[in-house]
Amino acid sequence: MSETEIAATRPIRTFHPRRGRMSSRHADAHALLWPRYGLTVTDGDRTPLDLAGLFGREAPVVLEIGFGMGDATAAMAAADPQRGYLGVEVHTPGIGNLLAMVGELGLTNVRVACGDAMQLVHRIGPGSLDAVHVFFPDPWPKARHHKRRLIQPGNVAVLRERLRPGGVLHCATDWPEYGVAMTETLDADPGLRRLPEGPHGRPETKFERRGAAAGRPITDLRYTRR
Numbered sequence: 001m002s003e004t005e006i007a008a009t010r011p012i013r014t015f016h017p018r019r020g021r022m023s024s025r026h027a028d029a030h031a032l033l034w035p036r037y038g039l040t041v042t043d044g045d046r047t048p049l050d051l052a053g054l055f056g057r058e059a060p061v062v063l064e065i066g067f068g069m070g071d072a073t074a075a076m077a078a079a080d081p082q083r084g085y086l087g088v089e090v091h092t093p094g095i096g097n098l099l100a101m102v103g104e105l106g107l108t109n110v111r112v113a114c115g116d117a118m119q120l121v122h123r124i125g126p127g128s129l130d131a132v133h134v135f136f137p138d139p140w141p142k143a144r145h146h147k148r149r150l151i152q153p154g155n156v157a158v159l160r161e162r163l164r165p166g167g168v169l170h171c172a173t174d175w176p177e178y179g180v181a182m183t184e185t186l187d188a189d190p191g192l193r194r195l196p197e198g199p200h201g202r203p204e205t206k207f208e209r210r211g212a213a214a215g216r217p218i219t220d221l222r223y224t225r226r
């Protein structure tokens, strides 16, 4: 296979390759808690994920894609012990930070996946999620990069199919133009219905603070699966 043919078979990535070192706090938490709470996502692996087995109980599950440093995940999981929170990220310091918070707060309802979320979702059965959270995904502002955006029709259809009927897809962005595109894409999905604006119940995230400090308005959208 030529280089071009090999490149064409690679999945389009929605994330920037980011380097980052784990602090000793992160590394210690990773060494201690990854064996218990961690899940490695491998490209191309389609083994069905047993969510009840992963959490050790039958409970509604929230999937959070791209949790960053995990502050919002930990806060939401701590306030909502009845549901399991499965966070997926590729940024290893963030994974270490979330595991550190899981240890410090004594959370038992969080599982942390490392790898590409769009690979992970293919392992989750249709109708098995209570909610999907996509908070401040990479905006990919240049037109030639829009294909790398997480919220686009094909990905939305896959995420919606993983939700139970009545389950919620909750997205937020601080990039107005992505907010418009997100709204159009989500409104156009025939299996989703937009929920009225109201209190979103989401703690402020690191990227949200960054956007607000730069004066960018926040678009917050919640849809339910029909």
Ligand SMILES: C[S@@+](CC[C@H](N)C(=O)[O-])C[C@H]1O[C@@H](n2cnc3c(N)ncnc32)[C@H](O)[C@@H]1O
Pocket: 013, 014, 015, 016, 065, 066, 067, 068, 069, 088, 089, 090, 091, 094, 115, 116, 117, 118, 135, 136, 137, 138, 139, 150, 205, 206, 207, 208
């Ligand atoms: C702009 S940051 C936002 C982080 C966090 N949600 C916040 O609001 O502070 C987007 C995050 O999504 C992650 N990400 C993007 N695409 C991803 C994917 N396909 N799988 C896992 N993580 C992804 C990136 O690594 C990055 O940490």
